[in-house]
Ligand SMILES: Nc1ncnc2c1ncn2[C@@H]1O[C@H](COP(=O)(O)OP(=O)(O)O)[C@@H](O)[C@H]1O
């Protein structure tokens with residue numbers, strides 16, 4: 001009996017040993033797979049960032065040309081300063097800089113070096129300080145986008161002339177300006193302060209940022225309170241019956257509905273039926289609310305569910321009413337989760353384009369919206385519009401706008417993380 | 428005298444019999460309700476349960492039980508797990524209302540008033556019948572706020588000094604004051620398990636209940652913390668009626684004056700603790716106490 005025992009024991013332990021090693025190897029293999037997966041994901045992410053930043057960082061700088069502008073009194077005879085011919089001032093300054101250019105066609109291509117926006121910046125300067133009239137000033141004005149592209153090296157002077165938007169004579173003038181130190185690149189404030197424009201060098205994202213801001217404000221103000229109230233009611237008060245089951249299933253379905261459907265719904269209800277103004281942050285916010293609500297309700301219910309029942313029992317056991325139990329104990333504990341859900345929902349709303357296309361926020365809007373009912377566009381829509389533009393200079397703007405959008409998204413997600421850490425309750 | 432008049436006033440479908448042999452016989456062939464051995468009735472009770480039956484959906488968890496809770500006594504409920512001790516305990520302050528599908532039949536009175544009467548509001552009831560749970564469950568708030576919460580919501584006082592007074596007396600009664608008086612603003616969840624449980628007791632007594640229900644209050648605690656709670660229970664008895672569910676028979680014999688033994692939803696035997704432990708009359712009780720099952 002004893003020997004038999006020994007015989008069975010030994011092979012068993014050997015087998016066990018082998019088995020153990022096999023298990024360790026399996027674990028190692030599994031870990032390596034995980035690491036490989038993470039490495040692949042990270043490299044895609046790095047690729048994305050590298051390509052966006054690589055093609056977008058140049059948009060934060062802008063080429064300027066120095067002009068010697070003479071604000072001659074003759075031009076400002078009219079009382080109305082806005083009526084003066086500022087474009088003429090620019091042209092005159094260019095002619096002074098290159099006196100050898102005489103021929104009409106050549107002059108026209110000379111004028112093309114400077115952005116049409118230069119006239120507006122002169123106008124603003126005069127409006128601000130009328131003492132300029134009669135004086136001679138060295139003024140830096142934005143160069144046209146083609147010049148900008150050339151300076152940034154995105155247009156090659158070595159290409160055949162027919163393929164270039166800048167011709168040989170223009171290249172010569174640019175070379176001369178550069179040599180005289182009358183051409184330099186500066187930080188592009190226009191990009192952050194102005195609205196959209198047909199001229200790439202004048203186009204900015206501020207209009208889109210404000211449009212997004214107003215839309216998201218409406219979304220937040222509507223979807224968070226409604227979503228939290230709905231989650232609390234469904235989770236804490238609603239009877240568990242057929243109807244609440246139906247509601248639950250439908251909320252889950254709504255969260256998975258493609259966002260363009262919400263856009264169509266918004267078009268049909270808010271614009272066509274209610275008659276709200278199209279292309280406005282008001283309608284945009286309402287549509288995004290429809291889209292965000294299910295997300296917030298689901299996240300809210302999940303975080304309410306995660307509040308331990310012992311806390312509810314403790315509150316009820318000491319004679320708190322159901323309402324007191326919810327408001328004093330359950331809701332504060334569920335709040336971090338709810339906020340996280342809300343921020344993630346808002347981040348999704350910030351990045352969504354499709355529903356806004358449906359309600360007309362895709363229009364070309366130069367003015368910066370001042371309120372909820374002004375026509376506006378939104379950041380992702382602006383990206384979509386620029387990506388669709390043919391001018392080469394809009395390519396870098398597109399990437400730069402993506403960078404801005406990503407920056408906002410990263411900030412929002414960071415806020416979610418910080419919020420969760422801050423309100424997290426230690427048990 | 429009072430007992431008989433009380434009995435006369437109530438009509439029971441099953442009047443308690445004290446015939447030991449008969450009840451034993453019935454146990455053997457039982458399918459109907461088992462009769463309780465021992466006298467579950469008291470003169471001058473604080474709470475009375477008459478013909479109480481509890482159902483979870485179709486399933487019956489408690490079968491037609493009669494039992495009284497006296498003033499200033501500790502009543503221990505013992506029995507194998509799943510026999511319905513917690514269920515009955517949670518009926519006494521209507522915590523079972525929160526369980527979907529739970530139905531309570533019969534009559535439970537607190538100071539003569541039927542607590543299941545539709546006119547009774549559970550909120551003040553739960554202030555009068557406090558509860559301490561198996562797992563210490565302080566709110567994730569400061570020690571002070573834990574104790575002050577009950578008095579605040581029941582509107583005992585709006586005065587800060589008075590509230591601080593209530594908190595202090597409650598903590599003193601719960602034997603926790605000395606340990607926490609310097610850190611009242613620290614979170615209650617940062618205390619040790621035993622301290623947390625005493626904090627929960629302080630929280631319950633802060634609203635001056637008449638009865639305190641304890642559901643295995645020491646099962647999550649170490650022996651030293653347990654001993655402290657047991658001491659505390661003995662002191663609290665002078666002021667409150669206490670019903671304690673415990674799976675530790677030693678504990679029941681140490682802290683209680685009366686013991687009730689439950690088995691599969693029936694109240695098998697009830698009587699003075701000493702007698703139950705030294706001289707159980709029902710075979711099931713004896714089997715349980717001697718450790719033959721449980
Ligand atoms: N919420 C509930 N829903 C359904 N059945 C329950 C519920 N709570 C307890 N029960 C059942 O009721 C019986 C008694 O449970 P309980 O009172 O918790 O027993 P004990 O506390 O004596 O261990 C058990 O059979 C249990 O399965």
Ligand SMILES: [Mg+2]
Nearest residue numbers: 512513514642
């Ligand atoms: Mg139990």
